[in-house]
Amino acid sequence: MGRVTIKDVARHAGVGLGTVSRVMNNHPRVSPETRERVLKAIRELGFRPNATARRLPRKTELRYIGVITHPFLLNYHSISERLRGVQTALSASDQGLDLALFSASSAAHFDSQLHHIVQANAVEGLLIVDFDMSDDQVQRLRQARIPFVGLNHLRGRSWPCIGTDNEYGGYVATRYLTELGHRRIAYIGDNMVDEYGFSTSQERYIGYKRALTEAQIHLNTRYVRLGDHSYRMAYDITQELLQLAQPPTAIFAMSDLQAAGIIAALRAADVHVPADVSVIGYDDTELAMALGLTTICQHLEQSGRLAAGYLLALIAGADTPPPTLPNSQLIVRQTTQPPKHRLS
Amino acid sequence: MGRVTIKDVARHAGVGLGTVSRVMNNHPRVSPETRERVLKAIRELGFRPNATARRLPRKTELRYIGVITHPFLLNYHSISERLRGVQTALSASDQGLDLALFSASSAAHFDSQLHHIVQANAVEGLLIVDFDMSDDQVQRLRQARIPFVGLNHLRGRSWPCIGTDNEYGGYVATRYLTELGHRRIAYIGDNMVDEYGFSTSQERYIGYKRALTEAQIHLNTRYVRLGDHSYRMAYDITQELLQLAQPPTAIFAMSDLQAAGIIAALRAADVHVPADVSVIGYDDTELAMALGLTTICQHLEQSGRLAAGYLLALIAGADTPPPTLPNSQLIVRQTTQPPKHRLS
DNA sequence: TTTTAATCAGGAAACGTTTCCAGAACAAGA
């Protein structure tokens, strides 16, 4: 037998359908004995009412904007910031739309989540954070007529995306360091090929390489260190970097969080920032403000607001191109300065 | 006429019900002309399929854990942290439950959201962050058989809550300062009576007062400054505090974020931390780690994990008491020390 | 031309509830 329905309960308790329903909804017009009998049947059969079926005659609608990300999304301050913008736009629109958060722990899981979302008609619109989509996946969403917008995508997508150019951001940060005169510049970021297929770290790394090339600095792979996205990882890696015969004079981190770990490790090793080593972060979160950290502002909160606003417009039937986010910007604070000695 | 249904579309297009459905689902067995006619009717009537009704025969279930907070939840690092724990527990349980985020912009809105959630049978279980509930509201959730757990509640609730004792945390932080010898201790926190009816700030403030009383320090209301929950506000307020004839020698902030603002303002005014002024925060977020901030750890991430785990157990039918979170803990770092001169 | 197969369309049945109407049972009042 498939799922237990109200009918099974009614039969098992020897009562009518309406009675079971009344018991479940605490209607007063049921005798105590009958009620007890029904409750017993519910317990015995392990009956769980079907939420969808209940909603139908009640005519209550449930409308969500979906956000799909990886499960540890909130480890990334950048995603918190973006979500905050989304939430702001949603509250402001006042359309009774709530937020459904879906998490996908791998590319395959992402696909099955997408399938489920389409199949269940779960959302009015979908924001896709970080994940890339295949043509087939895009096709499926289109066919199901579910509007969607990408967040933190920019280049070469055939679907509407809002975000900044990571390659450019990586380039700007690194160029600033080369212009200050640094030549031993390290890059600390996330693993580039991960289970999700995210390319953010890689894109910034490409920008980093471009700036080095432009300044005619040979790429030293010892200065490129990758790990998971955490304060701790950055801390540990920095300690390793300090062991090198020629440690870097500047470090570019792919997030403020990692930059914070770097600074802490440097402080612990009694290396002064920025006198001995310059540090530059990415995101311009409150962490950067608090630390006085030089960083790249990629307008995170605004990106969330714009994406959600645009998605709402699409849902309402608009047919306009997506808004554009301002370019990433270098924010100079107190963790960068020219190196002590010019070295080749 | 009420809502436009598939039947109206069928009549308007002069076709059968099944045909309309097939068009909507991109089934191949529809002639191009008919399809066009149906699409035209859909457009003309502004038809939008009812997601609930679609789910019923498709038998796809949609299961959510609801989290209800105020709309600017993510401004509060504490809530991000908690949510991260919730997300972790949810992913780990692997029951196909996703997260639905509801926001309530006032106590009245909270009530109507609750009503909506119950009415629509929107969630399998509900996590209530920060909001308090009336007996009536508790009753309604119970009647609807929706398991729920409070987050950041502790004292004197008649319903299961997980969180730490804010009064105790405020007490511990302040007592640490008095034990160091401070007597001019400021409190910077959120407005105590806000539109939401949150009491966190007030509770910590009560702990602050208790510690002062114990140390026989007269409460100086000039040292108590409240505002919205932001880095900026704390920054500004600190500048004001520095204008006082007798500025405080220590500041207790109700969040790390605000403590960061305080430290920035002090640094800008060339006041040294902790030599001139000690600062203590609350939350033990990464911000605190990065700043070397002395703070109170209230096990935020763990609280989210425990609450979600317990909620899942309740949903599964468990009948156990809620787990308890370890007490808040003082984490001493580098922003606190005895005052320079002992003053009365 | 006749048969067979393929394509398209209509509508009943099903999905699992809630709600409403009507009837049964019973008690109380005349």
Added chain:
DNA sequence: TCTTGTTCTGGAAACGTTTCCTGATTAAAA
């Protein structure tokens, strides 16, 4: 005893879709 009213109960109708079965039409094959 007969009314009247009250309380409880059973089940049909409705909610808005999808899906399947059937029949009609058309095209292809014999």
